[in-house]
Amino acid sequence: MNGSRSIKDLRGGRNALFDGIEEGGIRASSSYSNEISEFDNDRAMDGLQDRISILKRLTGDIHEEVESHNRALDRMGNDMDASRGILSGTMDRFKMVFETKSSRRMATLVASFVALFLLIYYLTK
Secondary structure (H helix, E strand, C coil): CHHHHHHHHHHHHHHHHHHHHHHHHHHHHHHHHHHHHHHHHHHHHHHHHHHHHHHHHHHHHHHHHHHHHHHHHHHHHHHHHHHHHHHHHHHHHHHHHHHCCCHHHHHHHHHHHHHHHHHHHHHHC
16 A cells, blocks of 8 residues: 555656646746737737827828818808809899880890890800
């Protein structure tokens, strides 16, 4: 029995010896895992920085585009105001013509509109 105990003691000692190595291996792998995690984190941070710089450029481009559209809309608004002024002046002239009850002026105005319409019609055709 002493021989069997000695074998059990040897196995127990061997297990204790290998358990220590396995624990060391686990510790080594966990520190290796931490290094891998740090490497992955660094790589992920680099990827995020790249994405952030792309988004920053994209938002800058969007800002420039919005500014150019705003300038174009402002010019268009100014042009619309100018054409509104021109049209109101023309309407005032038409009111003056229609208020004067001159049939000769009225006939000349109608004839000139008809001639202008026919000219535009034939030019576009």
